[in-house]
Amino acid sequence: MLPLSLLRTAQNHPMLVELKNGETYNGHLVSCDNWMNINLRDVICTSRDGDKFWRMPECYIRGSTIKYLRIPDEVIDMVKEEVSSKGRGRGDIKGRGGAQRGRGGMPGRGKETLEKLLLRLPVGWME
Amino acid sequence: MSGTVSIITADGRNIVGTLKGFDQTINLILDDSHERVYSSSQGVEQVVLGLYIIRGDNVAVIGELDEELDSRLDLHNIRAEPLNPIINY
Amino acid sequence: MPTSTPSQGGDSGGAGKERRKKESILDLSKYLDKAIRVKFSGGREATGVLKGYDPLLNLVLDTTIEYLRDPDDPYRLTEDTRPLGLVVCRGTAIVLICPLDGTESIPNPFVQQDA
Numbered sequence: 279m280l281p282l283s284l285l286r287t288a289q290n291h292p293m294l295v296e297l298k299n300g301e302t303y304n305g306h307l308v309s310c311d312n313w314m315n316i317n318l319r320d321v322i323c324t325s326r327d328g329d330k331f332w333r334m335p336e337c338y339i340r341g342s343t344i345k346y347l348r349i350p351d352e353v354i355d356m357v358k359e360e361v362s363s364k365g366r367g368r369g370d371i372k373g374r375g376g377a378q379r380g381r382g383g384m385p386g387r388g389k390e391t392l393e394k395l396l397l398r399l400p401v402g403w404m405e
Numbered sequence: 406m407s408g409t410v411s412i413i414t415a416d417g418r419n420i421v422g423t424l425k426g427f428d429q430t431i432n433l434i435l436d437d438s439h440e441r442v443y444s445s446s447q448g449v450e451q452v453v454l455g456l457y458i459i460r461g462d463n464v465a466v467i468g469e470l471d472e473e474l475d476s477r478l479d480l481h482n483i484r485a486e487p488l489n490p491i492i493n494y
Numbered sequence: 495m496p497t498s499t500p501s502q503g504g505d506s507g508g509a510g511k512e513r514r515k516k517e518s519i520l521d522l523s524k525y526l527d528k529a530i531r532v533k534f535s536g537g538r539e540a541t542g543v544l545k546g547y548d549p550l551l552n553l554v555l556d557t558t559i560e561y562l563r564d565p566d567d568p569y570r571l572t573e574d575t576r577p578l579g580l581v582v583c584r585g586t587a588i589v590l591i592c593p594l595d596g597t598e599s600i601p602n603p604f605v606q607q608d609a
Contacts, residue, residue, distance in 0.1 A: 279426035281458045309519040337592035338520045347458040
């Protein structure tokens with residue numbers, strides 16, 4: 279399961295986001311993109327030291343500034359449903375796993391080519 | 406996958422959980438996770454975190470946890486200085 | 495240039511148009527001529543009236559005010575401010591954008607676990 283698939287599934291759910299600067303944001307996820315940029319609504323911002331609080335109707339957070347996101351436990355089960363319904367569409371991702379195996383096989387293929395090359399060489403080529 | 410892993414984050418935390426997924430930037434999904442808070446004055450405190458997405462930028466170390474070995478740890482009697490953050494934000 | 499992009503705001507305002515996937519999840523046109531708060535990487539914070547923007551999130555803010563920070567702690571704001579006037583904010587340095595309207599400091603809203 280991909281982290282960003284889980285995040286997409288978590289849309290409209292409450293979550294806690296901690297930024298690299300130490301601030302935390304509690305709010306409902308409105309939207310997210312492939313860079314983990316997120317829009318939250320009905321947000322409570324807590325300062326790094328946990329001593330100041332702000333309420334904001336909405337906010338946009340750059341994904342690269344996020345440390346982690348805490349998501350309601352039940353959301354992970356909803357991803358499974360979503361992934362299995364899209365299962366065939368995700369075939370290409372499984373295919374990538376295959377490609378990795380393929381990569382492992384590549385030196386072998388290279389050796390095969392070398393062997394073929396040696397077989398093709400005329401007898402007595404070494405002299 | 407679905408193994409228990411121990412993560413050390415760039416800000417010096419230790420998070421243990423079930424690895425449910427990852428991507429090419431090492432963003433992680435940890436389920437049933439908890440933080441182990443180390444202290445030199447008292448035993449290890451475990452804080453329940455639940456379902457977490459940890460951004461790859463913030464991951465310093467990932468290790469598979471030997472659950473049998475881990476269950477034999479006496480966390481109450483382990484004393485350790487907390488880790489410092491490894492990156493200055 | 496950020497200033498020359500109100501047309502982009504116009505595009506996303508066209509409700510009839512089907513949105514492309516590439517389009518930003520942030521529609522800044524709704525903040526045009528409104529006061530917003532911006533936080534930057536490194537800890538600076540400012541408010542200003544949004545005058546323009548581009549797809550890279552570079553912003554043009556007018557009547558901008560920077561909130562000065564504790565000299566010993568770059569992430570702790572003080573009561574001090576300084577006026578910056580008309581500024582361009584570099585998109586890559588922006589951490590957070592929120593509307594100023596409706597954003598307010600509040601007492602601790604979380605139930606104390608110690609209590």
